[in-house]
Amino acid sequence: MQTKDMTTGSPAGLILRFALPLMLGNVFQQFYTFVDTMVVGQALGVKALAALGAAEWLTFLMFGLVQGLVQGFSLVMARQFGAGDDKGLKKAVAGAVWLSLGAAVLFTALGQLMLRPVLLLLRTPAEIIDLTLIYLRILYASLPVAFAYNLLAALLRALGNSKTPLQAMTLSSFCNIALDLLFVFGFGWGIQGAAAATVLAQLLAACFCFVKLRGSGLFSLGNKEYYPDRDVIKEQLKLGLPMGLQNMITAMGGLIVQSVINGFGVLFIAGYTAANKLYGLLEIAASSYGYAMSTYSGQNMGAARYDRIGKGLRAANLIGAATALLMSAIMVFFGKPVLGCFLTGDSVTVEGAMRIGYHFLLVLAVFFPFLYILYVTRSCIQGMGNSLLPMISSIVQLVMRTGCALLLPALIGESGVFYGEVCAWLGADLLLAFSYFYCMKKLRTAAGPAEI
Template identity: 55%
Template sequence: MASRIKNMTEGKPVFLIVTFALPLMVGNVFQQLYTVVDTMVVGKALGVGALAALGAADWLNWMMLGTIQGLTQGFGILMAQEFGAGRLERLRKVVGNATVLSALGAVLLLVIGQLIARPVLVLLQTPEEIIGNALLYLRIMFLGIPIVMAYNFLASILRSLGDGKTPLHAMIVAALTNIVLDLLFVLGFHWGIAGAAVATLIGQMVSILFCFRHIRKIEMLTLQRSDFRMEGHLGRRLLFLGSPMALQSVIISVGGMIVQFVVNGFGVLFIAGFTATNKLYGVLEVAATSYGYAMITYVGQNLGAGKIDRIRRGMRAAVGVAMVTSVAIGAAMILFGKIVLGWFISGTPQEVEQTMQVAYFYLAVMSICLPILYLLHVTRSAIQGMGNTVLPMVSGIAEFLMRALTAVLLPLAVGETGIFFAEVMAWAGADIILVISYRKTIREVSRFQRKESAFPDRTGR
């Protein structure tokens, strides 16, 4: 297991970032594979109505997932910093306290999810013919919130230590499990949209067992009962890092729900086409999220080691690699997007044609503008890795405002197609805040390091 732990404070930044990100990319590919299979099975076997129901549930489901990922990523920042600084006893205490907070957060989110599911769908004016399936899907997914929290927390521990391979293997096993169960539950047992939800949760459960088995082999993470005893200062520090990231996801999700509200007014076929492309969103950003995770770990470890110049070099390398990757993925989706979208859509020839027109136009807009999204992920993660999760939350507010205003106003000027630019405008708004914030944060960190060097006796080390 020790060989999978990666010290990112030494070596070429571009090599470290890419080699850390690559296993995560492969894992994300498998994760997107079962998302695609979910959508394909539902869309082809159950029709455009069921596909539209998935779309109606998307943003509320993503809000819960994003909240969980925000919390656990925030906890992982402090783990990476303690590991980079070589404070292993403190690292164990951080993991123990974060475990307690994650468990409490899972219970709270489960209750909230069940309470708000139907009222939110009604508020969004979800069409009557799809609201039943959308609600059923959300009820099941929200019951599985503790499962989703457990996987993301365990994966954040591994990533904070530089281990991107174990989450990759866990995701491969989970994806294959999910695909088999999707086919069995939906096509074999005829459980409908509920079968897709259950298959997803069982797949995540398998990934939990896989990650937990490997974490138990890491000697430095052998926890004592005392490590789980909450410390007020440490708990507040973890929540200070995790809460803004979670709140950022909530803010972004509310903007997405406003978009969904507008889309719901365009009818079931438009919703289905919009959903088909949204299910490929993860494919578009498959490398962006991986570079983001790599930057959180890279920056966190180098900050802990006091190597600020390496953070700057790593940032330049990551942006360059991200731009090249985004152009390649965007070009591939423009060339082959219609083929992939065709896997999701079924119905009469007229229904398929109308749905495809909506889906491909939306896909083309996002593919052309993909470098904007990749810059967002790299820059935001670098700031978070430096321990500042508030400024990225501010960028989430900018993202919300741009997404909501574009969704509401642009269709009034140019018609239905205006809604397709809401996502791109949200990325651009966030990028403006993030680029300025990165420059501000790296200067502050550099000044702090100079003060530490001048007065080493004040560091407490």
């Protein structure tokens, strides 16, 4: 099994080489959600597209929680791997497996119970609420699969292996696209078919990662050596819970914004949803640099190479800002053609939704570098073992996003909700900058200036 030591060598080169396979894998992952939305929009019309949009933040609420928890668990694995502690690594894997099993059962049950009441609370339009509900019920039933894939991929990344998750996601993406076309166009299963295709594709990705890890010796959970250690469990919960809550806080802000958007009607939801799909695709590089930075700083913390963390952060932020400017250009120059891929119907409906979506893209494009800086800096701090300050930055995002969404439409109209997104980035960036310097100051105090 391939691993990668990130405690020696050029920080910029290591981060780029680690991030690029992740980026490609995430492109494929986002691409099949892109295709889901495109197939639904073209085959089933604006109402079905709006139903997917109404489901988006509820999907992120639960699956973001899963991803955050597992990412927190994996930081302990990265630290043990960086320190060369094989026994500690096995205990960290065992703890992550048992924690994931328990959380999967709990979240699946809670998710099914909360869906309809929450959709009603969010003022989901009556003409799309049933479509949204059935789509979400299928996805929430697949939470054990989501835990399995995210845990296996996070373990591989903690060991410095970002290529296997890329291969898994590439395979599952093509599978998802084929199943989308078969289930929606071929079998006529509608929005249920799109949900089923996503679940089956993620199951394939999980199986692929497990096969690659099967011979690693990290999953012999019947042996007493692999039983979870109480101290390891506590450390994983200490890191995982704030990171999961961080994503939940982000989702809560999104849900409040979604409730405002739902009040603007199906046409606005459809345009906003179409723009969000392109936004999600162009955000991928940011999350990939974030994963790379998290593993990089985690391994260097484990190896006590504190001097390399700052160098890595500066390199990653420069790479991220340059990438963000390219993504901004794509939104400006190619936004309208991409939006047209999702929208079908009479010319007045399509033109109205297009206008809404493109306005949103222009607002995002101006401020996009700040989003990339947010991902990189937050992940660096998490990799250093502090998940509380990044969680607080998510609270700042929540306050900024929801405050703007609730107040600005009264002042400048419906488009006011667009500015909540960029205000959330700016507020979080400011807090994260102070947080990073605070964490580095603590390291200097503990380790001595010569080691930083």
